[in-house]
Amino acid sequence: MGLLTIIKKVKAKEREIRLLMVGLDNAGKTTIVKRMNGEDISSISPTLGFNIKSMSFKGFTLNVWDVGGQKTLRSYWRNYYERTDGMIWVIDSADIRRLEDCRDELHKLLVEEKLAGASLLILANKQDISGALSPSEIEKVLQMEKFSSSRHWRILGCSAVTGDGLLDGFDWVVSDIASRIYLFD
């Protein structure tokens, strides 16, 4: 019995998945988490620090780490990388001006060794706002082609306000992680 098998068995028993929500400030990370959890989203303050939410999803326990995205907080992101199974990178699709910033921060994240095995879901949030860029337009700017060989990733449009696309996104990331870690027999 190899070490990997042991780890897989332990994880399978817990059926726990650790997700890291990251992205620039004003992307809607906290709103997405609260929306998924069915909480009120009308008075969410910009996150100073981080929030942890546990929720059940398709028989798994998701531990979602929602980390503040303000510039001053980004240097602390690396404290949350350990043991992350999947990350959700949230983008404000209406904030075209900072899309390049967004790409640079994402690329910084993707070369992190501790996140090397994590699945990546990119949520192009705020699709309900007229003038928001479509996921395919954002994909072009993000230049993900250089990472596509080494990582499981997907980009999906969503709206935290209407809830569109959130379930699809979480569905994909959870099943991708599950197929990687857990043995379905």
Add this chain to the structure above:
Amino acid sequence: MTESTQTKAEVVSKRLAANEETRKAEIEKRREESSVNADPRESVAGFLAEFKLRAGELSTRISALCEQRAETTEATLDSIASDVQSLERQVADATYFLPAYDARASNGTVAALRERMAGLRSKQAPRKKFAFSKDRKKAAAAPDASSEVPKPELAPPAPKIGSPRAPASTGPGIRHRKGEKIVVDACDLPGGEYVLEDLEDVEIWLCGPVRALFIHRVKDCKIYTGPVLGSALIETAEKCTMAIASQQIRVHSAHDICLYLRVRSNPIVEHCTGVLVAPYAVAYPGLPEQLAVADLASETNLWDKVNDFGWLRAVASPNWGVLPEAGRLEFQVPAADGSRPKAPSVAAQAREKEEEDAESEDEI
């Protein structure tokens, strides 16, 4: 008996003397041998003396060039450079037997020489370095495929970013204005995101709801908005007055601005100085209804609960404060040009003028 004793003593002393002699000879021999075997280059003192001499000589040659006592030519520079290099090699060879301090000191001396050489060279041919690197890039790009890897990274982003960027400049908003007064009515607002960018000395009224508001690079501006249903993001603002009702407000890199806020969450500032906050006080026809729809009809009392992300301490942040009640203003939309009923135009203009006067007085 005595005689025999004497002779014996003589014999012994002779033997001792002979022994002594052979011992001395052996020592001498060993010394000679060791001195023959020893590498003269391994003598620390010898190395240091020679090093000092050569370093001193190079230093004077470089100084001569610096002070232009000698003619600076490519050849002289090259010869000095090669001498510095050979000196450096000597130091490198000697490091294994040199004491740590001497090795460090010698390396320092060589580095200093090298630096002075580089300085001389750039003075002599400032463009040489540039041409050289350009040549190298060209040469490397042609034959070697692996060295081309960074190239596509550098080149293509421009067009790639260019195309998705295009909608930003054509999207709804007001950009690149100076010294104007602009009133945007609800019917002219798209209801989606709205951008105010690169404005100087502009007064703007957004008399209607928008979903998201981006304010970027504004200076000496007055910006009054109706309800923002989502978030307002202000980045790089200077000496501005803004009145905004919104669900969320983020202010980055703003200096000396006055914010009249009604917000459903804590407003935040980051990298800001001189931010003053006050409660939202804007009036234009239809605003109360719009605020009600946006769930901002009544005061939320969060306008002064500002979080400064650059000041995570128990003491109050020095970067923002509350505008004293006496200095607070109320903003009434000016009866505007053309789109609004012009009926009491003279009166309206007079009122507008009065307001402006009042404003400027207050600001003083």
